Amino acid sequence: MKITYLVFNLDGMGGTSRSAITQANALAGDHRVRLLSVTRSGERPHYDIDERVDVRYLVDVREGQDPAAIGVELPAAQARALHERESLLVPERWDWQFTALCDLGLEHALPHLDTDVLVTVTPGLLAAAVQLLPPEVVVVHQEHRSSSDRSSGLEPLLYFAPRADVVAVFTPAMADWVREQLGDATPEIAIVPNPLPLGFTPRSRLDSPLILTAGRLVNEKGYSRLIDAFALVADQLPDWRLRILGLGPKRTELVRQIRRLGLYDRVELPGAVSDMRGEWAKASICALTSRAEAFPLVVQEAMAAGVPVASYDCASGPREIIEHEVNGLLVSPESIAGMAAALLRLAADTDLRRTLGEGAYRTSRQYDAYAIAERWVGVFSAARARRTVAGRLAPRVTALASAKPVATSAAAARAAEGVTPVEAREATLAWAVRCAVAASHEWLVIPAHEAGAPVVVLPIADRDAFLKSLGDTGAPAYLSVRDPEQHGWPERRGSVHTLGDELRRGMTPRLFLEPWPVVDGTSQLVGQGCSVEVQFWERHVDGGLVSPTRNRYTTKIPAGASLVPATIEGVEVRTLPLMATPTVNECRFPVDVVYTWVDGNDPEWDAAREQRIAGIEGGAQQTAQTREASGRARFISRDELRYSLRSVHLFAPWVRNIYVVTSGQVPPWLDLDHPGVRVVRHDEILPADALPTFNSHAIETSLHHIPGLAEHWLYFNDDFFLGRPLRPEALFSPAGLTSVFFAPSTIGLSDLPGSPPWLKAAWNNRRILQDTFGAGTTNALAHAPYAVRTSVLREIEERFKDDVERTARSPFRSDTDISMLSSFVQHYAVLTGTAYVAEADTEFVNIANPDLDWQLSLLMKREQDFFCLGDHHDHGFRLDRLDALLAGFLQEYFPVAAPWEKDETR
CATH class of the missing domain: 3.40.50.2000 (Glycogen Phosphorylase B;)
Structure with a gap:
């Protein structure tokens, strides 16, 4: 076989050239082998080359003489000019060593090269080879770098690797990375280590210090x-x-x-x-x-x-x-x-x-050079066979391999059915602690407190024993292991059995135990916020343990440090005394939730609504009759409340009490005996002369009068939903300030004719606040839970008494309303220093849109903190189809019933 190694320079000390020379020397006894060096910089190669190996240079760049393309007649001045110009075949951003003179040498040699196989050893050489070689030559690229950690050469590697017949790497991890990057365009991958140089190596006596x-x-x-x-x-x-x-x-x-x-x-x-x-x-x-x-x-x-x-x-x-x-x-x-x-x-x-x-x-x-050479012969022969199929030349670009699929199964999803994030967090931490106890007597847990995941800490000497225990009988079937990204290599995920065992080969200091986030393409309910980090700390020479990464407490735990018991996520653990203490970053006050809800399908309620409209006199009746003020779309119930309450149960278990404010209606599925949820009637909080009311602005003026309501609470419309597990710190500061999430939409200029009542209320808010503080409002608020404080609402009630009372006594939305809980209090709190502007991942979906099914499928990725399903008077789907679509989505997103839901099958 005729085999050619293409290297950039044979005369230097580089390990890449040395490897190519070693391979060529080992193959020279049975094959015609050539070393083709792009440049010549010395009188002879730095490493010894077998005399049977043909050596050829393309460009002479030795010091003391003009550069020249060997075998090409070219005036010296022109050669110098080319050598000073950037290469076109291999631009400087790919490899700074190449010049236009190198291009000339390569273009002179490669198109007519008489060889069966050409081996390239850098991405730049690969780029030149696949562009210039005859189609019958097999190209094998040897990747000598930890590819994902390349500071240069990554672009040509990923661009030209699919055009090689074989990409050879040293390790399975490098092979996985190439497959991950190239996907279906991945060529044949060979895993072959570097050979040891030929010749005798003396043994060390190991007695020299x-x-x-x-x-x-x-x-x-x-x-x-x-x-x-x-x-x-x-x-x-x-x-x-x-x-x-x-x-x-x-x-x-x-x-x-x-x-x-x-x-x-x-x-x-x-x-x-x-x-x-x-x-x-x-x-x-x-x-x-x-x-x-x-x-x-x-x-x-x-x-x-x-x-x-x-x-x-x-x-x-x-x-x-x-x-x-x-x-x-x-x-x-x-x-x-x-x-x-x-x-x-x-x-x-x-x-x-x-x-x-x-x-x-x-x-x-x-790693004997001759043994490695035999492996290369097999790689070269197989590549040549693939290049000719039934006597015809196969195309160079192939797709023989792709990234290995992550080994998940429907069993993981079935195992997680009915499991809440709270239960998954407890089970995951319990299993991590169980494995830690089995592996070490020095384990402890760093609590997560307000952010991140709890961290189970063990000495690195006990790492292997911990990993052995991971796959023992009793592990939750929905658990996976995540090996995090490091040094540019992509993260890996696998089962506690498979990846847990594979990790024993290395000595990485961190891993994560967590439920599979995606199973068969479906994002899982317990796929976020349920992780437990495991860290293996190195032993200091003084006996202490040293952290592999920063944490808020310490980089080192002294030997013999005292530990105290603690309960984290319902699991009995042990930790350092300081770590058991709440931090200044935590919200430690109680938080309640308040909903306003109405069932517009109730005929008695609807009759009361019509009667109330009929009792209004003058032009106010005409305003009340508009669909923006009293249209059925504002009151219709599609069971959103049930699922919004489920979102609180699943994703905010820290909530103390939930209050549902209604005109007296009670959802048929709600268990009134459950201590976590209480129904509050309008007549308990609103003035008698304001009832009955059908105006959410009016109801909002009195929600802070709910008996027993906490100082800090969240106001939900029934079409607001939490999208994933959240801590109270996402909505409140540790000092009790409330968050404000502004929407990108503006409220525009005031008093535009034909504007809806909500916008007129926003303008009224702006007028009042501008008169009071000299600052104007510009943006609407995001459709997300509103964080409020009872004391701030009482302050507003006293300070702007006339505006509040007028709104409270408007039975339908009117032009004089203020929107006290969905705009006014937020801007007021920012101006008075009791609120801060925050950011969150929010989504608003208008369920009237004809692409609703597509928008709901995007929500199922579970990548948002909050979302709102806003209704409208006109819809893009038939109502029966719309109801079925929403019901299916909500059940899939929130599949676990809350404890206050009645068993309706009885």
């Missing part, structure tokens, strides 16, 4: 963290040294750090060396502190010398090579305390070091 690492001195390698970790244990390891081999822009900063820590005679930065095998033979520990790695050659080389490795866990790379406690130690990412503890263990325990060193050496055998 030396910690060694190597790589470019750049931020991504995290050497400053390694130096900090060594500083924590340096006094306990007086004979040990840390040596960091390599060159790079961060050398000066590292030197300053070493001096600041007083380690100038303990930490060495000798630069680059040509014989890494000899260096590993001198070392006893290899340390890797990179933020992200693809498949680190430094770990492979260390293991080939029998040197155990202490490494940060990454989404790919280290966890694929290092088996914790078998051939090295994995440390949670970026944990200085964890790395310090790992170095101390390996340095202080000779037996452990030798045991892990032997495991490391055995692991390295699988």
